[in-house]
Ligand SMILES: CC(C)(COP(=O)(O)OP(=O)(O)OC[C@H]1O[C@@H](n2cnc3c(N)ncnc32)[C@H](O)[C@@H]1O)[C@@H](O)C(=O)NCCC(=O)NCCS
């Protein structure tokens with residue numbers, strides 16, 4: 626079974642694209658979503674409390690905004706959080722993968738090239754969109770300010786640094802064109 630990495634910067638539309646693949650019956654693993662579920666595990670809660678402070682949890686529920694404002698303002702803290710979360714996400718992926726039986730699966734994550742993880746995948750897909758479109762999408766979706774989006778973007782590589790590393794690029798502006806491109810890539814991947 627082939628493992629295809631699907632990535633893109635904040636607001637590029639990678640989750641939207643991941644859903645288009647799942648509509649084509651491709652199993653999709655969304656790393657962001659799995660990362661979120663880890664914050665319910667006792668061991669992770671304790672590690673986050675020890676590393677970033679007890680105040681981040683109210684009745685064992687994570688204040689995501691508070692954690693975001695710590696880690697996206699401080700690269701060392703972001704690295705600490707990544708070190709807690711990423712190996713556990715990977716472990717969940719390995720368990721999930723064993724249950725799949727399709728010709729290929731999609732692993733969707735914001736950070737693949739930044740952490741030099743491309744060799745883990747048989748193929749990679751990069752979703753791109755112009756910077757201002759990405760900013761506007763995230764501001765509209767999450768009700769955050771432009772500077773909050775820019776801060777998160779600064780922790781990710783710009784598209785031009787990632788594009789030459791990807792096997793496929795999806796320029797996600799017009800949704801109809803994105804749908805056609807997903808169908809085209811799916812056909813290629815199924816024939817590999
Ligand atoms: C800090 C947290 C709690 C903030 O939660 P919030 O709901 O605001 O954001 P969410 O998880 O939905 O992420 C939204 C986007 O932020 C960006 N982002 C998230 N984590 C990271 C990271 N570690 N590095 C760079 N960008 C990131 C991505 O573009 C992502 O798609 C959360 O982002 C988190 O747990 N991050 C660490 C885990 C992680 O790396 N997840 C991403 C893939 S495993």
Ligand SMILES: Nc1ncnc2c1ncn2[C@@H]1O[C@H](COP(=O)(O)OP(=O)(O)OP(=O)(O)O)[C@@H](O)[C@H]1O
Pocket residue numbers: 633634635636637638639640641642657735762763766797798799800803
């Ligand atoms: N082609 C498109 N046309 C219009 N809106 C779009 C398009 N693609 C995505 N969007 C919208 O833009 C927002 C961001 O898309 P999505 O959540 O898929 O991006 P993402 O790359 O997964 O973002 P994040 O890194 O923040 O998780 C969503 O509200 C989505 O509905």
